[in-house]
Amino acid sequence: MSAVIDALTQRARVTPDEVVLSWTEGALTAAELISEVSSLAARFTGEGSPVGVALDNGPAWVITDLALILAGRPSVPIPPFFTATQRHHALTDAGAGLLITIGETEEDLPLPGGRIRLIITGIGARDLHPGTAKITYTSGSTGAPKGVCLSQAQMEGVAGSLVSVLGRDRAGLHMPVLPLAVLLENVAGLYATLLAGGRYHAVGLAEAGMGEAFRPDFARLLTAVAATGATTLILVPELLRGLIAAQAALKLDHRLEMIAVGGARVAPALLATAAATGLPVVEGYGLSECASVVALNTPDDAHPGTVGRPLPHLTVTLSDDGEILVSPRPFLGYVGGQRGPDVVATGDIGAFDSEGRLRVEGRKSNTLITAFGRNVSPEWVESELLAEPQILQAMVLGEAEATLSALIVPMPGVDPVQVEAALARANSRLPDYARIGEWRLVPPFDPATGQVTANGRPRRDVLRHAHAPSPSQAA
Structure with a gap:
C-alpha cells in the first residue's frame, strides 16, 4: 500500500x-x-x-x-x-x-x-x-x-x-x-x-x-x-x-x-x-x-x-x-x-x-585539468558566472589550456560591455587559476538539439561541437 x-x-x-x-x-x-x-x-x-x-x-x-x-x-x-x-x-x-x-x-x-x-x-x-x-x-x-x-x-x-x-x-x-x-x-x-x-x-x-x-x-x-x-x-x-x-x-x-x-x-x-x-x-x-x-x-x-x-x-x-x-x-x-x-x-x-x-563540487567526468596542472570543476566557475544577473547561460572550457574560457549567453537586452563587467565581478570571487580569460557570446543553448538537459545543465560535448573552435575574446 x-x-x-x-x-x-x-x-x-x-x-x-x-x-x-x-x-x-x-x-x-x-x-x-x-x-x-x-x-x-x-x-x-x-x-x-x-x-x-x-x-x-x-x-x-x-x-x-x-x-x-x-x-x-x-x-x-x-x-x-x-x-x-x-x-x-x-x-x-x-x-x-x-x-x-x-x-x-x-x-x-x-x-x-x-x-x-x-x-x-x-x-x-x-x-x-x-x-x-x-x-x-x-x-x-x-x-x-x-x-x-x-x-x-x-x-x-x-x-x-x-x-x-x-x-x-x-x-x-x-x-x-x-x-x-x-x-x-x-x-x-x-x-x-x-x-x-x-x-x-x-x-x-x-x-x-x-x-x-x-x-x-x-x-x-x-x-x-x-x-x-x-x-x-x-x-x-x-x-x-x-x-x-x-x-x-x-x-x-x-x-x-x-x-x-x-x-x-x-x-x-x-x-x-x-x-x-x-x-x-x-x-x-x-x-x-x-x-x-x-x-x-x-x-x-x-x-x-x-x-x-x-x-x-x-x-x-x-x-x-x-x-x-x-x-x-x-x-x-x-x-x-x-x-x-x-x-x-x-x-x-x-x-x-x-x-x-x-x-557538491562538480561532475567527476567534467573536471578540467589546465596546462598548469590545476584541477577545476567547471560547475563551480559556471555557478559564479550565473550569479551575475546579466548572464543567462554559461559553459566553461579549458582542458589543457593555460587559462579558462567560456561560452556566454547574455540575458535579453544585455550588451557585451555589461557582460564584460559581469565577468570581472565573477572573476573577483575566484582564484587566479579558475578565472575566465577568454569568452565568446553565443545564442541561447537549444534544448531541441540536446544542448541542455531538462534542468538547464549544459551538455558539454554537444556544445563544444556546436561552437568549435575554442572561443576567443569577444569584440
Missing part, C-alpha cells in the same frame, strides 16, 4: 471537508479527491502494463497519478519538453500499453479541471523490475533517454524524509513550477505536500509562466505566486535567477516560506542576492536514480556552499577519490537492464563539512 494514499484516506476520514487539491477554477476536499481517485483507478484494474501520462500540470495529472498508484499500474510520465522522438522512445522502451493525454471531445473522460483521453498504444509489454511503480525518463542528448525504474516505497521514502526534516508545520500551499512529469516536482512537491497535510495548488504550466519551458515569463510566475498565496516552490537555478530579477523589479508581496533549488550548483552569491530580495531559498541535491532528493538545507539550518545534510532514509559516503555514493539501493534498475546496485555511484565529486553537510 502507498503512504500517500493512506494519508489521503486518513484525511478524508478525519477532516473530510479539508481542501487538499486546488486550482484556479476549483478545489477538492480530501474526501472528494479520494472519490475521484478511486473512480479512475477502477478503470485501470486488470491488465497491468505501464501507462504513459502526457498531461499539463493540473488536477487531472494529480488524480491520474494517484489513481495509477491505487490500481498498482506503473506510470510513465512524459515531460512536455520531450521531442516526439523522445516521447515515442519512452513509451516504447517502457512497454506502455496505454497513453493518457488531454481530452478534446465530449466522449472523452471528464475529470475535475478538464477531460482526459485514454489511448491504447498497441505497444508490446516489457519485463520490468519487480515492484516498479514509476518509470522516469530524463532528456538525453539523443532521442533515447534512459528509463529509471522506481518503487512507490523508494519515492515515498524521499517524500517522507522531507516531511520529517522540514516538519509538518511547514506544509502550507505548494505551487508547482516544474512539470509534474519531472520527478523532483512529483515526489518532493506533490507527494511530500500530501504526506505533510498541506494543500497542492495545481496551476497549469502556462499560468505559472512556464508555457514555453525554456522561455519562462518570470513576471507571470511571480504574479501567480503572489496571487495564489503559495508558501513553497521547487525551482532549478535558471528559474531562480529569473524570479530574483522579477522580484527586484516588481517588489510584490508574497507568502513564500521556502524555495528549494536543485538540479545544478548554486553560487553562494546568488543565494545572497535571493535573500536580499526577500526570497527564502535553500539549496538541495539529488538525482533520478535516488528518486529525486538526496540532501537538503532547511530554512532553519541553511549553509550556502553546501546542499545540506543527507536525508535520513539514505546513507551517503565518499569514495577514495571523492565520488558521492548513495545507498541502500535507491532505485530498482534501468528498463531492460540489470537490478539496480545497492550503492549508487553518482558521478559527482563532493565533500562533507565538519557538521556533516554535503558539498
Whole structure:
C-alpha cells in the first residue's frame, strides 16, 4: 500500500471537508479527491502494463497519478519538453500499453479541471523490475533517454524524509513550477505536500509562466505566486535567477516560506542576492536514480556552499577519490537492464563539512585539468558566472589550456560591455587559476538539439561541437 494514499484516506476520514487539491477554477476536499481517485483507478484494474501520462500540470495529472498508484499500474510520465522522438522512445522502451493525454471531445473522460483521453498504444509489454511503480525518463542528448525504474516505497521514502526534516508545520500551499512529469516536482512537491497535510495548488504550466519551458515569463510566475498565496516552490537555478530579477523589479508581496533549488550548483552569491530580495531559498541535491532528493538545507539550518545534510532514509559516503555514493539501493534498475546496485555511484565529486553537510563540487567526468596542472570543476566557475544577473547561460572550457574560457549567453537586452563587467565581478570571487580569460557570446543553448538537459545543465560535448573552435575574446 502507498503512504500517500493512506494519508489521503486518513484525511478524508478525519477532516473530510479539508481542501487538499486546488486550482484556479476549483478545489477538492480530501474526501472528494479520494472519490475521484478511486473512480479512475477502477478503470485501470486488470491488465497491468505501464501507462504513459502526457498531461499539463493540473488536477487531472494529480488524480491520474494517484489513481495509477491505487490500481498498482506503473506510470510513465512524459515531460512536455520531450521531442516526439523522445516521447515515442519512452513509451516504447517502457512497454506502455496505454497513453493518457488531454481530452478534446465530449466522449472523452471528464475529470475535475478538464477531460482526459485514454489511448491504447498497441505497444508490446516489457519485463520490468519487480515492484516498479514509476518509470522516469530524463532528456538525453539523443532521442533515447534512459528509463529509471522506481518503487512507490523508494519515492515515498524521499517524500517522507522531507516531511520529517522540514516538519509538518511547514506544509502550507505548494505551487508547482516544474512539470509534474519531472520527478523532483512529483515526489518532493506533490507527494511530500500530501504526506505533510498541506494543500497542492495545481496551476497549469502556462499560468505559472512556464508555457514555453525554456522561455519562462518570470513576471507571470511571480504574479501567480503572489496571487495564489503559495508558501513553497521547487525551482532549478535558471528559474531562480529569473524570479530574483522579477522580484527586484516588481517588489510584490508574497507568502513564500521556502524555495528549494536543485538540479545544478548554486553560487553562494546568488543565494545572497535571493535573500536580499526577500526570497527564502535553500539549496538541495539529488538525482533520478535516488528518486529525486538526496540532501537538503532547511530554512532553519541553511549553509550556502553546501546542499545540506543527507536525508535520513539514505546513507551517503565518499569514495577514495571523492565520488558521492548513495545507498541502500535507491532505485530498482534501468528498463531492460540489470537490478539496480545497492550503492549508487553518482558521478559527482563532493565533500562533507565538519557538521556533516554535503558539498557538491562538480561532475567527476567534467573536471578540467589546465596546462598548469590545476584541477577545476567547471560547475563551480559556471555557478559564479550565473550569479551575475546579466548572464543567462554559461559553459566553461579549458582542458589543457593555460587559462579558462567560456561560452556566454547574455540575458535579453544585455550588451557585451555589461557582460564584460559581469565577468570581472565573477572573476573577483575566484582564484587566479579558475578565472575566465577568454569568452565568446553565443545564442541561447537549444534544448531541441540536446544542448541542455531538462534542468538547464549544459551538455558539454554537444556544445563544444556546436561552437568549435575554442572561443576567443569577444569584440
